[in-house]
Amino acid sequence: MSGGTQGSGGSSAVFTEHFVNSSGRQIRFLEAGRGQPLVVLRASDALMPSGLNSLLAEHLRVIVFEIPGTGAPPTNGPPPSTRELARTMAGAAAAVGLDRYALMTTNASAPVALWQAIDSREMVEALVLISPSGVFSDGRPGDPELERALSGIKTSTLLLLGTEDDVTSPDAGRMYVRSIPNCYYVLVYDAGHAIEAARPDALFATVRDFLERRETFIVNRGSTVINP
Amino acid sequence: MTDVLDGSYTQSPAQLYTHGPSPSLQGSARRAIARKASPMKTSFFCTNRYLSLEALSHDGWPTPPALYRSDIGLRSVEAALAEATLADELGFDWVSCSEHHYTPLLQTPNAALFAAALSQVVHRAKIAVLGPLVSMNNPVRIAEELAMLDQLSGGRLVVLFLRGTPNEFLAYGTNPDETRARTQEASVLITRALTEPHPFGWEGRFYRFRTVAVWPGPIQRPHPPMYYSGNSIESATFAAANHLALGVSFYPPHLVAHIMGHYKQECARHGWEPTADQLLYRAFIAVGEDEKEAAALEAKYFGGNVIGGLFRGRGATVPPPSAPPMPTSVGTDADGKNTGADKGPIGFGLGTLRFCGSPDTVVKQIAEFHETTGVGVIDISFGGAGLTLDEAMKSIKLFGNEVLPRIRHIGAAVPSEKETSAAAAG
Numbered sequence: 301m302s303g304g305t306q307g308s309g310g311s312s313a314v315f316t317e318h319f320v321n322s323s324g325r326q327i328r329f330l331e332a333g334r335g336q337p338l339v340v341l342r343a344s345d346a347l348m349p350s351g352l353n354s355l356l357a358e359h360l361r362v363i364v365f366e367i368p369g370t371g372a373p374p375t376n377g378p379p380p381s382t383r384e385l386a387r388t389m390a391g392a393a394a395a396v397g398l399d400r401y402a403l404m405t406t407n408a409s410a411p412v413a414l415w416q417a418i419d420s421r422e423m424v425e426a427l428v429l430i431s432p433s434g435v436f437s438d439g440r441p442g443d444p445e446l447e448r449a450l451s452g453i454k455t456s457t458l459l460l461l462g463t464e465d466d467v468t469s470p471d472a473g474r475m476y477v478r479s480i481p482n483c484y485y486v487l488v489y490d491a492g493h494a495i496e497a498a499r500p501d502a503l504f505a506t507v508r509d510f511l512e513r514r515e516t517f518i519v520n521r522g523s524t525v526i527n528p
Numbered sequence: 529m530t531d532v533l534d535g536s537y538t539q540s541p542a543q544l545y546t547h548g549p550s551p552s553l554q555g556s557a558r559r560a561i562a563r564k565a566s567p568m569k570t571s572f573f574c575t576n577r578y579l580s581l582e583a584l585s586h587d588g589w590p591t592p593p594a595l596y597r598s599d600i601g602l603r604s605v606e607a608a609l610a611e612a613t614l615a616d617e618l619g620f621d622w623v624s625c626s627e628h629h630y631t632p633l634l635q636t637p638n639a640a641l642f643a644a645a646l647s648q649v650v651h652r653a654k655i656a657v658l659g660p661l662v663s664m665n666n667p668v669r670i671a672e673e674l675a676m677l678d679q680l681s682g683g684r685l686v687v688l689f690l691r692g693t694p695n696e697f698l699a700y701g702t703n704p705d706e707t708r709a710r711t712q713e714a715s716v717l718i719t720r721a722l723t724e725p726h727p728f729g730w731e732g733r734f735y736r737f738r739t740v741a742v743w744p745g746p747i748q749r750p751h752p753p754m755y756y757s758g759n760s761i762e763s764a765t766f767a768a769a770n771h772l773a774l775g776v777s778f779y780p781p782h783l784v785a786h787i788m789g790h791y792k793q794e795c796a797r798h799g800w801e802p803t804a805d806q807l808l809y810r811a812f813i814a815v816g817e818d819e820k821e822a823a824a825l826e827a828k829y830f831g832g833n834v835i836g837g838l839f840r841g842r843g844a845t846v847p848p849p850s851a852p853p854m855p856t857s858v859g860t861d862a863d864g865k866n867t868g869a870d871k872g873p874i875g876f877g878l879g880t881l882r883f884c885g886s887p888d889t890v891v892k893q894i895a896e897f898h899e900t901t902g903v904g905v906i907d908i909s910f911g912g913a914g915l916t917l918d919e920a921m922k923s924i925k926l927f928g929n930e931v932l933p934r935i936r937h938i939g940a941a942v943p944s945e946k947e948t949s950a951a952a953a954g
Binding site for chain 1: 735
């Protein structure tokens with residue numbers, strides 16, 4: 301176990317590094333915060349705590365798992381299928397002691413999270429997809445099997461897409477919405493594919509609200525009283 | 529049938545000019561020729577001005593509601609609808625209206641409401657809302673209104689997103705410093721609200737909506753033609769990047785040409801080319817039987833600088849921005865900066881009668897304006913505050929009967945035999 305890593309984005313959260321075994325693989329993860337658990341799936345080149353994860357760790361227990369395939373540790377072996385990876389990540393979450401959790405991911409890690417939400421539906425109680433890619437053919441190879449299986453996602457899902465995203469097209473975004481039954485689709489204005497880089501406060505506000513209030517996040521509970 | 533934004537016409541291009549291509553030419557060939565042939569369109573700007581110089585002459589904005597008389601108000605709106613009907617009968621391509629607040633000069637604080645009334649008395653011309661003040665209003669509400677208008681008009685709506693003038697930011701308590709950014713965000717949101725097939729949320733800088741699902745939808749798909757107010761280089765840049773047509777108001781020709789030139793360069797940078805009917809200009813106009821009559825109209829047209837009153841009184845109190853916006857290099861910004869550049873007596877190019885004269889003179893002026901600027905739509909107001917209703921109506925009729933038929937061809941290229949043959953072959 302290594303020492304703690306200070307969170308970013310102005311947060312005081314300190315992430316500590318750990319390892320857990322699942323499906324015969326050693327999975328690396330970072331953890332910070334207390335409260336309702338949020339599992340975040342990241343590729344290893346993005347495993348440093350992001351600003352968003354750091355801010356969320358001030359309100360939730362955030363566990364950032366490295367999806368095996370690249371990076372440490374070197375004993376991970378040949379890459380499994382996306383669905384197998386999803387089972388491995390679900391096993392890692394269980395090994396950490398999580399019965400139910402919210403699941404969040406970005407970009408090309410989306411297929412792993414989606415399979416996890418399908419196959420481990422009793423454990424995933426909310427799903428957050430930020431600029432998802434890799435499912436629908438959008439100028440790049442898609443995943444037809446996963447495409448067909450998306451209707452099996454029963455959990456509330458928040459999907460965020462930047463209005464200037466030039467990786468995941470608006471049409472692809474709409475296909476996610478059409479395919480996932482209980483999907484809340486939010487456009488983040490003036491953000492490209494890297495929403496967190498362009499509009500970190502907007503992203504944090506929306507994700508936090510959804511994770512805390514789930515479907516009721518569509519109800520404005522903010523006071524509009526100017527002078528009582 | 530409706531015109532599509534890219535300049536192609538669903539009506540036969542042969543109807544557009546005297547010697548046109550064969551109607552037997554198919555789709556892309558006809559569109560290729562039609563794209564080059566973009567005849568001048570004329571829009572009648574229906575202002576619904578209050579027909580009393582007493583109220584119009586009140587110096588300063590806002591005009592006290594105490595000066596409003598119900599009988600004059602009723603007569604004014606009846607006259608406005610009569611003008612619109614006349615314009616439709618005379619052959620104007622569009623009838624337009626615009627949102628303005630707290631002034632008898634333009635009694636249309638809700639442009640959508642007025643446009644709805646126009647849609648029921650104007651049966652042929654397009655209904656052009658030029659436009660809602662999107663910096664000050666709920667963008668989702670605007671989207672809903674536009675969809676309804678397109679439905680009510682049978683698919684004839686055209687819209688232009690306006691920012692507003694400094695005095696009007698006071699009407700709803702909008703922070704003037706934020707209006708440019710609000711206008712930009714609102715324009716993008718309105719477009720998405722009219723085109724997204726599924727309910728969606730919006731997390732903007734100024735607007736947050738968690739559930740947007742506009743019903744009815746527009747009749748025109750993917751949406752009605754959309755223009756953006758481009759009285760600054762910054763706005764023209766935004767319009768080009770967001771594939772919006774451009775409207776400029778009241779500036780002199782050299783400034784309009786400068787802005788349109790920049791706009792076209794930016795469009796090219798973003799991979800598209802606007803057609804002439806995506807370049808719009810709003811202006812004041814007066815047509816007399818002869819030069820002498822026109823000169824008399826010009827002398828009284830603005831009723832002693834009534835328009836200038838919009839920027840006096842409380843209208844002059846838009847404070848200097850706490851964080852100065854990027855300075856505009858062209859014309860008068862809606863923040864009131866740089867008032868000298870457009871050479872207008874008031875700023876914003878206002879107070880100048882751009883087209884004025886006998887029918888022959890006005891034809892020549894419009895042709896020259898098109899030659900200088902490339903503008904393909906002129907949105908013209910005949911209702912100067914100093915004119916009587918009869919004077920304005922006579923001016924409208926003179927224009928409709930003796931100018932309009934002679935300017936339609938402006939901008940319409942007659943293809944050569946070689947071009948027609950090449951298009952047919954290809």
